[in-house]
Amino acid sequence: MQLTPSAHVDTFTRDHLPPADQWPTLEFTLPELQYPEQLNAATALIDQPTARFGADRPALRTPDGVIWSYGQLLEHANQVARVLTEDHGIVPGNRVLLRGPNNPWIVAAWLGVLKAGAVVVTTMPLLRAPEIAKLIGLTKPSLAITDHRFADEMDTAATAAELPVLSYGSDAATDLVALAAAKPGTFENVATAADDVALLGPTSGTTGTPKVTMHFHRDVLANADTFARHLLEPTPDDVFAGSPPLAFTFGLGGLVVFPLYFGASALLTERAAPVELAERAAEAGATVLFTAPTAYRAIIKADRADLLSRLRLGVSAGEHLSQQTWEAVEEASGLRLVDGIGATEMLHVFISAAGDAIHPGAVGVPVPGYRATILDVDGNEAADGEPGRLAVIGPTGCRYLDDPRQANYVCNGWNVTGDTFLRDAEGYFVYQARSDNMIVSSGYNIGAPEVEAAIDQHEDVLENAVVARPDEERGSVVCAFIVLREGVTGDAAKRKEIQDFVKATIAPYKYPRDVRFVDELPRNPSGKLQHFRLRESLQTGQHSELAGAGQA
Template identity: 50%
Template sequence: MNDAATAAATATAAAVSSPEPTRSGYADGFARANLPPRELWPDFLFDLPELRYPERLNCVAELLDKGVERGWGERTALTGARETLSYAALLARVDRIAHVLRQDLGLATGSRVLLRGANCPMMAACILAVIKAGCIAVPTMPLLRARELGAIAAKARVNAVLCAASLCGEIEALELGGAPLVCFDSEQPHGLEARMTAYDEPFAACDSAADDVCLISFTSGTTGIPKGTMHFHRDVLAICDCFPRHTLGAKIDDVFIGTPPLAFTFGLGGLLLFPLRVGARAVLIEKLTPETLLAAIEQHRATVCFTAPTFYRQMATLAPQFDLSSLSRTVSAGEALPVATREAWQAATGLAMIDGIGATEMLHIFISAAGDAVRPGATGKPVPGYVACILDEAGGQVGPGVIGRLAVKGPTGCRYLDDPRQRDYVRDGWNLTGDAYEMDADGYFYYRSRLDDMIISAGYNIAGAEVEEALLRHPAVAECGVVGRADPERGQVVEAHVVLRPGHAASSELVQALQEFVKQQIAPYKYPRAVRFREQLPRTETGKLQRFKLRADTA
């Protein structure tokens, strides 16, 4: 048995399945009252010394206040399109906002604050202030509409809203039950900036418990029905002390940049929490295209980039036009990284991609590899602090070479906000991500498909991701998504939705050429029997392909 399998097999014995709760620091008990029953929690692992946090903990005080105490006050913390903040200036702003929340708005500790804004220093400061004040941050994506925001606000029973002035329209359309709306990036007399001027004294961080909820993140909706995931103060520090410390190798002179929104846990970690943990700088830019991201990397001399595979694929063709010599690490997550995209990016930049799988339920990346440990085609190995294995349909662990359900344990884990789907995600202490994976004899994990994306055609199991990987190697294909379409004879057939590169036109001849191209690369029975050309693919704001919309669109 390899090391990874051994670790997974013994994880249950080392896990803390339901540690006794500590005294909450919150007056409002909504969050604890709506955690799942403790028997439905996953097991937690705190084996690494750096994961043994004190019982009383405010993660923002640990990240920001202590950073200034360490002497980082004059270092640049955040750079935006219109302003740059040092660590000391960021701390002062966070403290002023915290005073507004607790004094002007009269929010009790444990209150939920919905946040809405694009990536910028003010949005980052608002998130940090909510948590430091002892409230619970509920960040939301800038592109969400009133109906979607209303569902989130109702589920989390929000007590206040902090929103960028340019995005207040959708919020104003909501019935918030008396919860105040305060706009930032605003010159209004009752806007956040105006309120902040009344306060210039430090704010004493809330005496919160390590297991008080500080963040409710809603899933990005790849399955159509978002869920609220609840995370503790200790969870926020745990993700900072696992992937960026042991795999990414984050350091004080790094400059972080990327596209994921701060409302998405991939972006919250990679573009705010991880840099703060080590005293580094983050560049927060509101709207980025592949070309403007490359220009920003060049301008700010960024060293670490976080974005989705789709962006890397598009940037690869543009990379030679920019000076990317400062860039040393590029992280891909959010969806599976095709080998073709990895190869194109490395050919263009000389950088071996750091692939990773994370989940909103787990807060950030838990399987990855970097540097010499990268194995093309594999996501990687469990990040230190986590263990993983493959389970069969009966819940038993299987060995190398068998495709099954990916299961993971670590210092973070799934706790849905009042949602019966908790029983589906956590089984026997394991977090089940919904991904089909395969492990090799060396303990590397290989993505095969989402479990609900496995196509069964004429008795064959076909992973849509494998067909996508083959199609992406064709010079005419810019993007593609593969799903199963119901078929009376075969049960399902493989259907490819294809976006073409400029200069290529949809035709029956191209359909046949793509089908033959796939047959030459993978087993012929996997080829797409149906090909549909599209102007664009449906994606979430975080860049994830919404295959459920492709399935709904099959005819």
């Protein structure tokens, strides 16, 4: 592994790449993946498209009618880069943490950080202060940029780390928007190396410590030149819309990278229920929608299939898309959903199918530029029809920031995703289950141990265990088995109290929707908690008498 000379003055990310012998195999088999040694992703995403497609072409839209053209987005991104470098002393390689919902200014900030040669640290706006503090400790940012409406938790986390915070969207004279308005709208992008780190993307893990994925400037473009180019085939007339936050790489690709790279526009919706999202997308003339199977099911159940029938493409990822849901959407709307599996470690979708190549019930085949296989328990390639661990190789791959779990994800050069699949006789990959105790609910990845740790903080909880319970609407929901301290009654009021406590402790979407009070938890002779027995009990209905009262 030979890296090109870095443009980073702050060498933190280069210094904390995984050891060379733990890297996955990287392959650049397509002509469009042959990137120059010097590459700044922001140049390819806003400077070049503005020159190619015109400064007046719409780039970003909001439901309230705001439209930023490519020229305006370029100007604001340049101004942000100037604020970072001139007012805050950001140098290439520094990390800048971003926190905010999907709106134009978070995109301008994202591009501005890249232009300055710095590294974006993406965070979910719903994270609580302790969760943000963990990410600050791992990534060592020099500055945080936050939407002013989400500043409280950010300020709490940043104070302990003595991290400067810059807010945007308020009326303050020190607001990023005001500071940017005083700057010229030009900036000379830093000539970063194609293999300089551009993005640190945290992924919810199965322990309380997040894993932080490291992505190069070329990686940001590689997903556009594989999945987007070959399966979505975007045109400048497309309007992209979707529900995933930009802190998720699914949302970053679908709502920023893909539309900008191909001269299209994106509708940025801060928050909307599925039907409202579809209505807003229709009003904006959206042609491509990115969301989870949960949302597509909700739209169909609300008898609003007409909203989907207007789309050119509906992309489903973030959780398993069942054949029943796929068929229901097609029958009701005529839309043939493009299913896909991706990973934060790989940045975006690497197995999918579109159009006539879709096989309902199967996710698809490797996206051009990638190859995949199924590994058995010994790490050997399994025969067709045999379930095993999904493994993939392509132009992107797993690189964790200074994390021993790197060795668990990469096996003999393969990126092993933690999903159990099988490959059928036609070469299509069919999802079976998650291989670990990650809970995927409505497209959100939720680490069970993190929820357990939050529940344990409640004064009435003696111990608890969290697993995924299958759910028709959400794919899975967080199910908590809780042993209360002696003398405490496990009733509906206590259940709600614990749920509200968890919502106030960690991101609200992680709370246990299903709470079941039990006398004891299953353990093996050595005392190790047996989560698999709890999952089995959900399948056999052993705790069914509690299910009705336990769900919220």
